[in-house]
Amino acid sequence: YQDQLIALWKTIARRYQDEPAVAGYDLLNEPLPERTGAAKTFKAQLEPLYKRITKAIREIDSRHMIILEGADWANDWSVFSGPFDKNLVYQFHYYCWDSPAVLKSVQRFLEYRDRFNTPIWAGETGEKDNTIYWATTEYFEANNIGWSFWPWKKMDTQNTPLSVNPPGQWAAIAAYSHGGEKPSREIAQKAFDELLVNIRLENCVFFPDVVNAMFRRAPARIEAENYGQDGLNKSFFVKDAQRNSKRYRLTEPVVITARESTRRKSDQFITVTAKEWTAYDIWSEASKDYNLTIRVKSEDVSAEVQLVVADQVRRVTVNQKAWSEVNLDTITLAQGQNRVKCLVTRGVADLDWLELSPVGKNQQSASRGSPVLQR
Missing domain, CATH: 3.20.20.80 (Glycosidases)
Structure with a gap:
């Protein structure tokens, strides 16, 4: 051929x-x-x-x-x-x-x-x-x-920028494609006619959180293991830079622990000791205030963490070994690129994620699917 x-x-x-x-x-x-x-x-x-x-x-x-x-x-x-x-x-x-x-x-x-x-x-x-x-x-x-x-x-997905709503008779079409009973001509015609309407951009469900993750821009949840790509002393500092993580980022020394994951979902967290830090780059379309939340737990009796953006410092004291979501004071991101530094000042802390959500809204309502994509 x-x-x-x-x-x-x-x-x-x-x-x-x-x-x-x-x-x-x-x-x-x-x-x-x-x-x-x-x-x-x-x-x-x-x-x-x-x-x-x-x-x-x-x-x-x-x-x-x-x-x-x-x-x-x-x-x-x-x-x-x-x-x-x-x-x-x-x-x-x-x-x-x-x-x-x-x-x-x-x-x-x-x-x-x-x-x-x-x-x-x-x-x-x-x-x-x-x-x-x-x-x-x-x-x-x-x-x-x-x-x-x-x-x-x-x-019918949530991990793409846009999701197409299934036509009413789509289950019959899908079943036939897997060896099931052949639908009638009328059912097939109706399903595909509806599909041509549903795939139009204005009829899709839009997931801005997916797009924000691709472009690393606020509002967003930043997973702790996704510190920057600039290397030691720029995107992270650890005391033992000779080791390599056994999970996720295998050529870098920040300790990453993997939890249960599937083909469509990953789940990791990092462990950082006193004086170690990680840094995250995030874009903001405008100078804007965001709610700041961190999911964290202590490996010791107590740990202290600082989150730093420019000259803004937010402190967290963690006294429990169970995960907790701590809401901090709002923080201002400048228009353009911003760097969020996460520094452990005492003890040993496990960090799961940081979240920047619009003031007055939680991340779920701000970032999950919208029924119609506004042009």
Whole structure:
């Protein structure tokens, strides 16, 4: 089917060669999964096929980027020998589906970028929770990697920016797709007609907390394990910088403990001793006051924690070994980028999360789904 694929791409190039809204051409999506045996059989043919497609496109369109994904769900880049076009981008896909969750390294992709002197980007990331969205997008941007969230819209979900309401008869359609009874023509027609209405942007449920997590902006809940990406003495300080955490961020020394997690939900906390600290970067669209809440417990008889934003200091004394949510005085974030520093001044503290919510509202009402996305 290679000739048919090349013919298809030539047709696409003819149509979009002058379209500025199209950034580039992604030649194959997640080709040759290893578990199917396809990678073993056809991997050696992938780059030669990419070269043939690119040559055909360039006969028509010399402007748009060519985007290349590796074998085995886009991430096996051993198929690449080096750039063969002046306007190439190499793409990988990044999902954190391990349990317990792990913020997986992208070092091997960075090494290819350096070797090839060619841009790379994360063409898919998502399908988890706000903890992972915050961590992965900050990780990518700290390494000058662009990213694309997937999916933007999905049916009946809460971990995407937009959720599509299921049509009334959708259960019958879904059951048939899994081997159930075939619905009548009338039921199927009604379900798909309703779907075309429901998927319109104005009819979707919008989850601003998901978007805020991706862009690390207030209002938001900041998970304690998602301290910044600038390294020792900039995003964190610990006394023993030679150790590595056994969970989540495996190449850094802040102690992280993982609790029960699933493919769609992660759950971690950090342990910080006296004089150690972590720092978090968060954006505010305007100079604004926020309610500040911390979820914390003490590992000792008592612990003290300071939260610092610019010249504002909020202190917490924790006298119990059970988790508690402590509401502090409001805090002002400046317009633009802000840094929240969490310093343990006495004892040993476990930190779960910090929350910045609009004054007069709690985070749940401020950030969970809105029935209609306002344009």
